Amino acid sequence: MKNSFLIVLLGLVIISCKEDASHRGDGDTQQKEAVEIKDTINDISIGAKESYPTLENMADSTFIRLADYSGDFAYDMRYATENNFLKAQVYDCAECYTRVKTAKALIAANDDFKKAGVRIRFFDCYRPNSVQYKMWKIVPNPQYVANPVKGSIHNKGGAVDITLETLDGEVLDMGTDFDFFGKRAYHDMTDLPQNILDNRKLLKETMEKHGFWSIRTEWWHYNLSSASKDPIADFKWECEH
Known part of the structure; x- marks a missing residue:
């Protein structure tokens, strides 16, 4: 369930960023958005790990x-x-x-x-x-x-x-x-x-x-x-x- 949630959420983030980029067409903006996607993935991963209590x-x-x-x-x-x-x-x-x-x-x-x-x-x-x-x-x-x-x-x-x-x-x-x-x-x-x-x-x-x-x-x-x-x-x- 956790992995499925991550995949769906990541897909929504990528789609959203691609739609914004298609309107602007700016290479620097696209690069910036790629970094934002990566940061979002990291934030999601950290949150998912914290959903389980440590041993x-x-x-x-x-x-x-x-x-x-x-x-x-x-x-x-x-x-x-x-x-x-x-x-x-x-x-x-x-x-x-x-x-x-x-x-x-x-x-x-x-x-x-x-x-x-x-x-x-x-x-x-x-x-x-x-x-x-x-x-x-x-x-x-x-x-x-x-x-x-x-x-x-x-x-x-x-x-x-x-x-x-x-x-x-x-x-x-x-x-x-x-x-x-x-x-x-x-x-x-x-x-x-x-x-x-x-x-x-x-x-x-x-x-x-x-x-x-x-x-x-x-x-x-x-x-x-x-x-x-x-x-x-x-x-x-x-x-x-």
Whole structure:
């Protein structure tokens, strides 16, 4: 909605300036108006940015859409498709929401990753508890899906499933695909090519530096340490169709 508003408003400004220029036909006037258009764009952009409160001004427990606060991430939200181990779409649409404190940690970690020429690519973020029930109905096995009665840290807005890609969009080789359930996906699996071990090490060490911890059997899964005692949530985002 914000982007649509900017486009419409910018179009009106340009049309207005062009109409004035057509009456005057003065080159200096047109140049001046070009500067005015640029200044107007900047003013609009500043106003749009201010329409969102900063992360620092929100409670850590607040849910936010990560893309509204950083354009530096990539997304491959598998559970909004059938390309996952469930072979079913369980989200109505693809979005990555987290609590504010998780977002802060992710943005800080991504800043470090970018220094190494890579960035975070998301497979899953906050997961409403009702979606957890959908997953449990399909695969009622705690080895693969957390029991929705107890919930998972995904349901608390403090867990993410991620990999790394280059800044040009090339996904790094982690040895298996997301949601591969086998020993090759374990963190303690060392019988792998060195480049894969290096990629996993970069992912793990950087995430741990920013307050996340991993689980032994899934190289892609990271929990924010301070989120374990947060309440289970069933906040649902609206889909724009």
